[in-house]
Amino acid sequence: MESPRALNIVGIVFVAIVIGAAAGWAGSTVFHPAAPAATQARFTTAKATLGSVGSSLSLNAIAEWTTTPVARNGAVGTVTKIYLKHPGALHAGSKIYAVDLRPVVVLPGVVPAFRGLALGDHGADVKQLQDFLVNQHLLSGVARGTFDYVTGQAVNNWQKSLGIDPTGSVQMGDVIYVPTLSQRLTLDPKVVEVGASLMGGEQTVLSLPASPDFTISTTPDLASAIPLQSDVTISAPSGAQWSAAIGPQSTDQQGNVNVVLRPKSGDTICPPDQCTQIPATGQTSLSAKIILSATVRGVVIPSGALRTPSNGALEVVEADGRIRRVKDLADANGLSVVSGIPAGTVVRVPATS
Structure with missing residues (x-):
């Protein structure tokens, strides 16, 4: 049981798992030798590999009965x-x-x-x-x-x-x-x-009532990064996982944003036979993971390799200059899952100044 509601931020967890035939992303990314200052390379290259991309935000949820x-x-x-x-x-x-x-x-x-x-x-x-x-x-x-x-x-x-x-x-x-x-x-x-x-x-x-109330208190910046109706997984005291969804938000006098969690399905977040794990009085702090973007598996490339020409079609440029149209399926932390190219394709990534 925790003290009255406090700002409890555990951290941001970005999931970006890339599985390749070589020894990981770093080993499968090829960089051109640095050119002289006057002819600095305009791009590097990276090999598309099979993997998965997703992101989540880990915070503390507060469970409290309204007695x-x-x-x-x-x-x-x-x-x-x-x-x-x-x-x-x-x-x-x-x-x-x-x-x-x-x-x-x-x-x-x-x-x-x-x-x-x-x-x-x-x-x-x-x-x-x-x-x-x-x-x-x-x-x-x-x-x-x-x-x-x-x-x-x-x-x-x-x-x-x-x-x-x-x-x-x-x-x-x-x-x-x-x-x-x-x-x-x-x-x-x-x-x-x-x-x-x-x-x-x-x-x-x-x-x-049938179930305690579940809320998350966070900063305005973090709250703005949470999509409405995002899925949330709450770790129960017993270790069970309870499913919830992001609900309405309000700002308290201290400037913190209080996010109400609602049942993802059914009438309660905790199953009726498990709600008794929450003490009848006071507040109970529980670990919660907010899914900012669902994990998607497929062919992964750096998001910087994607470009949109004047015709509006999303594409990548292979190392030899050939252009391939692709579809962006998911993005997180600088990585994208795409369709339209096979794993092993080497793509250009524009250099940054």
């Missing part, structure tokens, strides 16, 4: 156990943590737990508890919102199933209500950890 608080703790004491260790949907009655060895249970409900419940109490919170007890077949009939003797007996049996002393009443802090249990829920690790002291009122339960 939404959904429930507060009501128990007072020391956290003695964590039951909810991984984000996910819960079922009614799930234990999520324990305070002073007493489990805290999550139930569905829109009214937050604000008091203990005992014989004679009535209200919407009592009805929420009764709805749960009815669904668990611990209470028969219809939830009416009044804590009567039968409700106390049902609570008594429920407490036995939890492994706590059956009192027939619910203590403040025993239950946390959340609007829906089908959402991905997690605990705030900054608040709920074994040994932490709770005073009541702490925001402990958070909901998570």
